Ligand SMILES: [Fe+2]
């Protein structure tokens with residue numbers, strides 16, 4: 058939805074992330090595809106949060122960002138590492154499911170903190186116009202790591218972008234969001 062504000066958009070993505078984890082834990086038959094969707098969605102989501110949402114929220118607290126923003130950034134760095142390890146293991150590895158389950162719990166806790174503390178703060182401190190504008194950060198990340206690829210998009214450049222390991226996707230999404238942000242007045 059083009060008019061969705063950043064808080065609604067990120068909250069909806071939290072639900073989508075939860076649903077993808079649940080599908081993987083329930084033994085979805087297309088496990089690899091679901092995991093690929095999860096990687097892509099986490100890349101888009103966490104890159105926008107890392108580059109725009111956390112800095113903006115930190116600033117709204119007049120620099121007193123220790124307990125609201127810093128732990129979230131640390132968790133996101135940890136999540137990147139774990140996601141890479143899961144990717145390297147592969148969905149059929151015997152250790153994958155246990156590692157994924159622990160990761161799902163960590164991500165759920167991370168998201169609950171964001172919603173309770175940071176998103177509330179953003180709503181209180183920024184206008185609806187500003188919050189809608191910030192949603193552009195998520196779209197900028199999505200442009201390089203689409204969350205809804207077409208299964209037969211082999212002909213497009215998009216397919217190549219999706220093939221990379223998680224850390225390469227994170228780097229690409231971060232650059233895209235930074236580039237977007239450099240053109241904004243946020
Ligand atoms: Fe996050």
Ligand SMILES: [Fe+2]
Nearest residue numbers: 067106168171
């Ligand atoms: Fe989040």
